[in-house]
Structures are given as C-alpha cells and as structure tokens.
Amino acid sequence: MTQEIGGFAALGxxxxxxxxxxxxxxxxxxxxQAQAIPVILAGQDMIGQAQTGTGKTAAFALPLLSxxxxxxxxxxxxxxxxxxxxxxxxxxxFETYSKQMPGLNVVAVYGGAPMGPQLKAIRQGAQxxxxxxxxxxxxxxxxxxxxxxxxxxxxDEADEMLKLGFMDDLEVIFEAMPETRQSVxxxxxxxxxxxxxxxxxxxxxxxxxxxxxxxxVTAIEQAHLMVHADQKHAAVLRLLEVxxxxxxxxxxxxxxATLDLAAILEAKGYKAAALNGDIAQNQRExxxxxxxxxxxxxxxxxxxxxxxxxxxxxxxxxxxxxxxDPESYVHRIGRTGRAGRTGRALLLVTPxxxxxxxxxxxxxxxKVGEVKLPNGQQVLDARIKKLTTSLTPLVADAExxxxxxxxxxxxxIGCSPRALASALLRLATKGQALxxxxxxxxQPLVPNxxxxxxxxxxxxxxxxxxxxxxxxxxxxxxxxxxxGARDGIAAKNLLGAILxxxxxxxxxxxxxxxxxxxxxxxxxxxxxxxxxxxxxDTRVGGKxxxxxxxxxx
Ligand code: AMP
Numbered sequence: 001m002t003q004e005i006g007g008f009a010a011l012g013x014x015x016x017x018x019x020x021x022x023x024x025x026x027x028x029x030x031x032x033q034a035q036a037i038p039v040i041l042a043g044q045d046m047i048g049q050a051q052t053g054t055g056k057t058a059a060f061a062l063p064l065l066s067x068x069x070x071x072x073x074x075x076x077x078x079x080x081x082x083x084x085x086x087x088x089x090x091x092x093x094f095e096t097y098s099k100q101m102p103g104l105n106v107v108a109v110y111g112g113a114p115m116g117p118q119l120k121a122i123r124q125g126a127q128x129x130x131x132x133x134x135x136x137x138x139x140x141x142x143x144x145x146x147x148x149x150x151x152x153x154x155x156d157e158a159d160e161m162l163k164l165g166f167m168d169d170l171e172v173i174f175e176a177m178p179e180t181r182q183s184v185x186x187x188x189x190x191x192x193x194x195x196x197x198x199x200x201x202x203x204x205x206x207x208x209x210x211x212x213x214x215x216x217v218t219a220i221e222q223a224h225l226m227v228h229a230d231q232k233h234a235a236v237l238r239l240l241e242v243x244x245x246x247x248x249x250x251x252x253x254x255x256x257a258t259l260d261l262a263a264i265l266e267a268k269g270y271k272a273a274a275l276n277g278d279i280a281q282n283q284r285e286x287x288x289x290x291x292x293x294x295x296x297x298x299x300x301x302x303x304x305x306x307x308x309x310x311x312x313x314x315x316x317x318x319x320x321x322x323x324x325d326p327e328s329y330v331h332r333i334g335r336t337g338r339a340g341r342t343g344r345a346l347l348l349v350t351p352x353x354x355x356x357x358x359x360x361x362x363x364x365x366x367k368v369g370e371v372k373l374p375n376g377q378q379v380l381d382a383r384i385k386k387l388t389t390s391l392t393p394l395v396a397d398a399e400x401x402x403x404x405x406x407x408x409x410x411x412x413i414g415c416s417p418r419a420l421a422s423a424l425l426r427l428a429t430k431g432q433a434l435x436x437x438x439x440x441x442x443q444p445l446v447p448n449x450x451x452x453x454x455x456x457x458x459x460x461x462x463x464x465x466x467x468x469x470x471x472x473x474x475x476x477x478x479x480x481x482x483x484g485a486r487d488g489i490a491a492k493n494l495l496g497a498i499l500x501x502x503x504x505x506x507x508x509x510x511x512x513x514x515x516x517x518x519x520x521x522x523x524x525x526x527x528x529x530x531x532x533x534x535x536x537d538t539r540v541g542g543k544x545x546x547x548x549x550x551x552x553x
Contacts, residue, residue, distance in 0.1 A: 073125025
C-alpha cells in the first residue's frame with residue numbers, strides 16, 4: 001500500500017472504503033476531508049465551510065459510509081441537496097465509494113420524477129437517501145415515518161437551499177427525524193439564516209473552515225480557459241500547440257488521470273510521462289531528472305507526487321483539473337517561475353467550477369484573465385512557426401553541403417526543385433496536418449463559447465436551432481400566467497403577490513418576463529406543485545393569477 005493511501009488510512013475510515021478509494025485513485029485527503037472526516041467519524045455535529053471543488057462530498061460520504069451498517073435494511077443517512085443535479089451527483093459519489101460494501105443501497109429523491117419508485121426504494125431498505133427538500137416533504141406527507149430511523153443528516157450547500165426558499169421544508173424534515181441523530185452542515189457562506197438553523201438543530205457543532213491566506217504570485221502570468229469536462233484532453237492538446245513552453249507540468253486529480261493524459265500526449269509525439277504516488281520513489285526521481293535534462297518536456301502529476309518539485313526549466317503549469325483550494329493552486333503554480341524566472345500558469349475551468357475560480361482570484365488578489373480555446377488557424381500558424389524556427393538555421397549552409405545532391409536528384413527523378421522540396425517537407429513533418437482543413441479534421445472541437453449548458457442538462461440531442469429560450473438556472477422551473485402588460489401588470493406586481501402568498505424568499509424567484517398577453521416567472525422546481533396549489537386563488541390587479549408550469553417544447 002502506498003504512503004499516500006496512508007493519508008486516508010490514518011483517518012480511521014473503514015477498510016472497505018479505503019479499498020474503494022484505491023480503486024478511484026485518490027491519493028490523499030483534500031484539506032476539508034482531512035479535517036472533517038475524523039470529526040464526523042467521532043460522531044460530532046459539524047459545520048463545514050467549503051464550496052464545490054474542495055472534495056466536500058467525499059468529506060461527508062466517506063465517514064458516513066464507514067459508520068453505516070449495511071446489514072440493517074433501513075434508511076440511516078439523509079443527505080439534503082438544493083438541486084436535482086447535485087442530489088444525483090452526491091448519490092453517484094456514494095455509490096462509487098460504497099462499491100466494496102455489499103448490501104449498501106442509495107436512493108436519490110428529487111422532484112420531476114415519479115414518487116412511486118423512490119418510495120419503493122426507501123421501503124426496500126436503502127440505507128442512504130439523497131434528497132431535495134421539496135420532494136422529500138412530499139414523501140413525508142404520504143408517510144410520516146419515512147425518516148424515523150435516520151441517524152446521520154447532512155445539509156449540503158445549505159446556503160443554496162435557503163436561497164431557493166426551502167426554509168419551511170427544512171423545518172418539516174428536522175421534525176421528522178430522531179433528535180439523537182448526528183447533523184453535519186456544509187455551506188460556502190454562513191449568513192445569519194444558516195447560523196440560526198445551526199443553533200437550533202445542531203448540537204455543539206465543530207466549525208471547520210479551510211483558512212485562506214492571501215498569497216501573491218507576481219512573477220507568474222495566469223490565465224484560465226472555460227471548457228467542458230469531456231473536452232479537456234482536446235483542449236490540452238490545442239493549448240500545447242500554441243503555448244511556447246520549454247518544460248510543462250500538468251496537474252490532475254487522480255493517478256489514473258496522470259496515466260491517461262500522459263499516454264495521450266506520448267501518442268501525439270510529446271516527450272511526456274506520468275508522476276503519481278504509485279510510482280516508486282527511484283522511478284519518480286528518474287522522471288524528475290529527465291524533466292531537468294530535457295529527455296522529458298511534459299510531466300502530468302498529482303499534487304502529492306509533485307510536492308516540492310524544483311525544475312528551473314518549467315515555464316508552464318497547466319491545471320488540467322481544478323485544485324481543491326487556493327493554497328494548493330498557489331503551490332502548484334509555484335512550480336514555475338523558479339529561480340527568478342517568469343512563468344505561465346493555465347487553469348482549465350468547467351462551468352460548475354466558476355465559483356472556485358473567483359475564490360482563487362480573491363485569495364491571490366489577482367485577476368486570472370480568460371484565454372479562448374485556440375482555433376484551427378492559430379494551431380496551424382503555431383505549427384508553421386515551429387517549422388520555420390527549426391529550418392531557418394539549416395538553410396544557411398545546407399546548399400553548400402546538399403546542393404549538388406539536390407541537382408542530381410531533381411535530374412534523376414525528373415522533377416522540379418519545388419516538387420522535391422515539398423516531398424522532403426512531407427517526410428520531415430511525418431504526416432503532420434499542415435493545412436487548415438487538415439488541422440480542423442484532426443481536432444474537431446466545439447468552440448468553447450458555444451452554449452452547451454443546456455444540452456448538458458436536457459440531453460435532447462440536436463439543440464442547434466431551437467428557439468433559444470433563456471436558459472433556466474439549476475433547480476428552477478418556468479411558469480406562465482395569462483396576465484400580461486395589457487392587463488396593466490408589471491413584474492413587481494407579480495413578484496409581490498408570489499412572495500406574499502407563496503411564502504418564498506426573494507432569491508427563490510428567478511427572472512420575471514412580462515409580455516403583452518402573458519408573463520413567465522422562474523420558480524424553484526422542488527415543491528413547485530405545492531407552491532402552485534398555495535397560489536391557486538391568488539389575484540393580481542384584481543384578476544386571477546392562475547400560474548401554471550410552462551413547457552416550451
Ligand atoms: P466536490 O468538491 O465534492 O464536488 O468534489 C470535486 C471533485 O474532486 C470530484 O470530482 C471528486 O471525485 C474529486 N475528489 C474528491 N476528493 C478527492 C481526493 N481526495 N483525491 C482526488 N480527487 C478527489
């Protein structure tokens with residue numbers, strides 16, 4: 001077993017969880033995991049201040065799975081998440097980490113899917129329920145005993161839940177659980193409303209926060225690129241073409257990812273290798289030596305393996321996967337700009353990780369400007385520039401040494417010097433794509449500014465020219481009323497009525513669009529049916545509101 005898994009092993013997790021971690025390739029706990037896991041294992045209530053990208057899901061999933069008894073076929077842990085997307089993601093994480101726990105079942109409970117199968121899974125003894133509050137309350141209305149065996153509760157992204165107007169639902173849920181349960185709350189921010197929930201429903205919670213010191217990184221030029229997770233490898237390949245680097249270190253999160261990316265780069269002809277905690281110490285040292293002396297130009301590493309790496313040739317750091325926190329970002333990019341040189345740091349950001357980018361900017365006190373994905377023309381120009389650079393010094397004396405040979409060959413073959421030079425270029429460039437059409441065929445990519453958010457969510461296939469409705473924020477549903485401008489209605493009238501009679505907080509209501517003969521309002525998806533029932537007799541400007549779910553397709 002490697003020394004890095006020791007990092008997790010030392011925390012006291014169940015051996016089955018440790019072997020699942022080995023399988024997913026996590027090398028060491030992230031800072032929030034290192035702090036939260038022992039607290040949760042010890043049975044203490046806890047408040048964790050952390051956002052997406054810090055590894056917070058595993059911070060609660062791993063200790064809870066260690067504590068749950070798979071032999072008992074009843075709900076033991078409840079995780080509440082603000083949106084269906086997050087609930088599904090958390091449920092998937094629980095499934096991954098419990099691969100070696102036979103008999104452990106996880107059910108995701110969220111609005112917009114039929115209730116029957118969800119209830120059945122709960123009754124059949126799923127030990128972990130991951131739910132959005134609105135739908136869970138709907139289940140409680142049918143069966144108030146659903147949560148009576150819960151021993152562990154996690155509120156994930158608690159601030160987001162309150163923003164979406166779930167305060168009342170949370171109260172109902174708290175009431176339905178045994179008071180003896182252990183409660184853990186995760187939130188990126190701790191506004192007053194969250195503190196008062198904690199005061200009321202948590203017992204002596206331990207507060208865990210990853211301290212963020214301001215750190216400066218002036219000698220390093222930083223940039224980020226927005227990219228979808230499934231296009232990361234393609235984006236890395238394009239960036240490598242246009243970035244003028246001497247040596248580069250790329251950071252990813254798992255051992256497997258180091259191997260995968262290094263293999264792709266090697267196949268493309270780069271002198272690249274992986275560096276991770278599974279690689280024996282002497283082999284690691286060889287990799288670093290090779291990077292120092294130029295036998296390697298690229299190393300793809302995990303944080304652990306690259307700790308303390310000091311190679312002056314490194315001109316570039318590429319954060320292929322987001323670091324867990326600003327400190328680790330600063331540490332990573334400090335692998336370049338060594339010995340008074342300047343360096344360049346690139347950060348790949350997926351849409352969900354935008355917030356982490358802001359945190360990094362805040363902590364480093366620096367803006368991390370955006371670069372666009374290089375297009376085919378830029379890739380081509382970069383290739384031709386490299387070719388020019390490598391040929392220029394040869395041209396000076398090649399005619400003296402090879403001129404006669406050229407004359408003879410053109411005569412023997414019976415071709416023009418241009419034809420022969422072209423053939424030699426083809427030979428020298430080993431079939432590399434050197435026309436725009438070829439480059440684009442070789443690297444088909446969706447431009448990074450294309451609106452893919454929607455297709456990620458709806459998977460409806462060809463969405464190119466649908467009448468481009470304004471994309472809905474996560475967890476929101478669009479509703480329609482037949483009241484519009486011609487009825488003398490303004491957005492503020494609708495807002496006022498829905499806030500007052502629906503009992504929502506302002507943040508729970510999204511865009512309101514008032515058109516001539518109707519209006520559209522964005523409301524929380526969860527608990528929507530109940531909200532609409534609550535508003536069924538509401539009148540605005542003396543006329544019935546009659547709000548209905550609106551489907552654009
Ligand atoms: P989260 O902050 O929970 O959304 O997690 C962010 C990402 O980090 C997820 O893709 C996890 O699979 C990954 N992750 C969490 N913990 C670790 C770890 N200790 N080592 C490597 N990757 C991790």
